[in-house]
Amino acid sequence: MCKSGRSFETPDCVGSSGRAAAGMIRTSLLLFCILHSLIMTAYTRHNTHKTPAQQQYLATVLLVPTCNAANTGRSFSQNFEHTIAFDFVEQLQKILNMHYSNVRCLLSHQRARPISPFQQVNTANCLFVDLVIACGFYKETEEKPSVHLYSFSYGQEFIKKKWDLSWCPYEQTYLIKKTETQQYAKLCQEVLNEYPNILNMYGPYRIPLKPLIGMIPPALLFEIGIRHDKDWQQIIEPISDAVSAVINTILSNLREWSI
Amino acid sequence: MIIGIIYFVLAHHIVVIRYPLSIENEASLNAMKKKECGVYYWHNNAWVTEKIYLLSSANDAYNIKQLINGMFGLLVEEQLLTKKVNVESVLLSQNNNDLYVSFSRSPFSKNEPIFAKWMRIEGILKTIRSNHKSINNVRFLLQHQPLQDTHLDFSQPWPIKGFTENQK
Numbered sequence: 025m026c027k028s029g030r031s032f033e034t035p036d037c038v039g040s041s042g043r044a045a046a047g048m049i050r051t052s053l054l055l056f057c058i059l060h061s062l063i064m065t066a067y068t069r070h071n072t073h074k075t076p077a078q079q080q081y082l083a084t085v086l087l088v089p090t091c092n093a094a095n096t097g098r099s100f101s102q103n104f105e106h107t108i109a110f111d112f113v114e115q116l117q118k119i120l121n122m123h124y125s126n127v128r129c130l131l132s133h134q135r136a137r138p139i140s141p142f143q144q145v146n147t148a149n150c151l152f153v154d155l156v157i158a159c160g161f162y163k164e165t166e167e168k169p170s171v172h173l174y175s176f177s178y179g180q181e182f183i184k185k186k187w188d189l190s191w192c193p194y195e196q197t198y199l200i201k202k203t204e205t206q207q208y209a210k211l212c213q214e215v216l217n218e219y220p221n222i223l224n225m226y227g228p229y230r231i232p233l234k235p236l237i238g239m240i241p242p243a244l245l246f247e248i249g250i251r252h253d254k255d256w257q258q259i260i261e262p263i264s265d266a267v268s269a270v271i272n273t274i275l276s277n278l279r280e281w282s283i
Numbered sequence: 284m285i286i287g288i289i290y291f292v293l294a295h296h297i298v299v300i301r302y303p304l305s306i307e308n309e310a311s312l313n314a315m316k317k318k319e320c321g322v323y324y325w326h327n328n329a330w331v332t333e334k335i336y337l338l339s340s341a342n343d344a345y346n347i348k349q350l351i352n353g354m355f356g357l358l359v360e361e362q363l364l365t366k367k368v369n370v371e372s373v374l375l376s377q378n379n380n381d382l383y384v385s386f387s388r389s390p391f392s393k394n395e396p397i398f399a400k401w402m403r404i405e406g407i408l409k410t411i412r413s414n415h416k417s418i419n420n421v422r423f424l425l426q427h428q429p430l431q432d433t434h435l436d437f438s439q440p441w442p443i444k445g446f447t448e449n450q451k
Contacts, residue, residue: 090433090434095433097433098393098394099393099394160397160434162394162395162396163394172396172397172398174397177446177449178439179442179446179449195436195438195439226398229398229401229446229450230446230449230450231397231401231435231446231449232435232436232437232439232441232446233397233434233435233436234432234433234434234435234436235434237436237438247396247397247398249396
């Protein structure tokens with residue numbers, strides 16, 4: 025015999041206990057829906073609390089010091105190229121992050137870590153970055169720093185095959201974004217030529233460079249000659265202006281394509 | 284048994300039979316001439332040309348080896364190279380278009396900038412093409428292994444014209 029509201033002993037009993045079970049199910053469903061809507065509301069508010077610029081990065085720039093913990097590079101009076109290049113790119117990253125909230129600036133590897141062969145190339149290609157800036161330093165005898173600008177090329181580009189959908193040899197991947205690379209190199213040259221009192225500008229040169237081989241996005245290498253270890257601070261501003269000019273070009277191109 | 288004895292002495296070079304043709308080849312190799320060659324290198328932001336005298340033979344690979352060794356000797360005299368670099372071997376492909384040059388040590392110093400390294404290779408290429416017109420590509424090796432450098436890539440052969448004309 026069924027008792028009202030509590031007993032579920034007999035499955036054939038559809039009386040008050042069955043109605044109670046159905047009521048409990050409805051109540052639990054109602055509570056679930058309320059909780060779910062509260063959670064979704066809180067998540068949406070959390071996302072909309074961010075500014076629209078922080079929600080989406082329009083462009084990505086990869087900064088590549090040409091040395092790592094295993095290969096410390098060329099030697100200076102008190103340091104190695106590894107230390108100076110990392111100090112330089114970290115400062116460059118801070119400046120670019122300050123100027124551009126919608127551009128993501130990444131470092132290719134950490135300071136105290138060795139890198140495997142082609143690690144930087146894989147990072148640049150897999151992350152679909154818009155620009156790669158590599159920086160290297162050497163000891164210069166002249167007082168004024170020298171800046172040599174390089175991009176990758178194996179020559180005879182006019183006779184090289186263009187690919188639609190096929191395997192591309194790694195020494196010819198630069199052809200995919202060759203036009204943009206040359207445009208950005210010329211832009212950097214124009215900006216750096218506006219600082220004749222601070223640095224001597226050479227280039228841009230197109231030669232087979234090991235740090236840039238295999239990269240699909242436009243890649244430029246700045247090789248900077250300095251006399252003293254801290255002289256890199258003199259040229260951070262011209263280099264950041266040159267990179268900023270290139271980033272502005274990339275952003276304006278992206279806006280044109282989105283229209 | 285007689286045939287076996289003859290075969291044994293020939294196989295162990297106890298008796299050596301030389302054909303008349305081999306005598307002619309040796310004669311051509313031994314016929315060396317003194318030749319004036321132009322050597323190019325980059326110094327003080329300009330190309331410098333010097334003339335050196337080498338003993339050239341009919342063997343092109345031998346001549347190129349002597350030429351590059353002469354060039355490196357000159358660079359050491361001018362104190363542009365701190366350590367002497369020797370060319371261990373030079374090989375030409377069958378069609379004489381591709382050249383393989385193997386160095387005994389890296390022709391670059393550790394602290395050199397990219398531009399200096401590039402110009403050194405351009406000097407070698409310019410020296411080779413001014414003295415040997417038939418070569419199209421040069422592959423650089425270090426002790427018969429691909430030459431590895433931190434900044435320049437040598438995984439592919441370099442064109443004999445270099446990359447100075449590629450800058451336009």
